[in-house]
Amino acid sequence: MEASTLDAVRLSMGLQQLRAELASGNIARAGTPGARAHTIDFSGIEGLLAAYGDGRASGSELRLGLAELTALVPREGNEEAASLSLDTQVAEMSAASMNYQTLGEALSRQFGLMRLAVTGRS
Template sequence: MDYHNTDLLHRALDASNLRQETVSSNIANVNTPGYKAKRVEFESLLKDAMNGTGLQRTNDRHFGVNNASDVKARVQEQGGNMVGDDGNNVAIDTEMAELSANSIYYQSLISQTSAQYNMLRSVLR
C-alpha cells in the first residue's frame, strides 16, 4: 500500500467531512441575517500543489506546501451569491446540491480507501 495515496485519501476524507459540516452550517443559517455562506477549498489547492503552481514553503514556519501531502482543506467565505435584503447570501438550492455532491464524493473516497486496505490485507496473507 502506498502511504502517499493513503495519506491523500485521508486528507480528502477530512476535507469531505469539513465540507459536510460547512454546508450543514450554511443550511442551518439560511435565515440568519448577515450570515455569509462558506465553502471548503481543497481540490483546487491539491491540484495547484501537484502542478507545482501552489505557494511554496521556504521555511517551516511559513504557510504554503512543499508537496501534495502538505495540502489541508480550508474554509472560506463564499462570494458571488446574491445577497438578500437581510445581508444573507445562502442559496438553499445550491447548498442542497453541494450536500448531495459531497455525499457522492465521500462514498467514492470510502470505496478507494477500502480498496487500498484490501490490497494490503491480500499482500499480508
C-alpha cells in the same frame, strides 16, 4: 500502498468533509433573514491533488496540504456571489457526502486486496 498515496486519500477525504461541514453550516443559517453563504477557497488544495495525480507534487507537499486544509477558515461571501440558496447548499453537501463515501469504499477495497495478498485469504 505508498504513504504519499494514503496522504492524497486523507487530503481528499478531509476536503470532502470540510465541504460538507461548510454546506451544513450554510443550511443551518438558511432561515436567517439576510444570511449569506460562507465560502472557502479550495483551489489550492484541489490544485495540489491534481498536481499529485499528474506526478507534479510529492508526498511532502501533500503533508503540507494537510496542514493547510486544517487552517482553512470559512468567510462570509460577498453579496453578489454568495446569496444563500438552500438548494445549492443541499446539493453541495450531497456531492461532498457521495465523494467521501466513494473514497472510503475505494480505500476499503485497497486494504482488502492488501489483506488478501498478505494472508492469502479473504
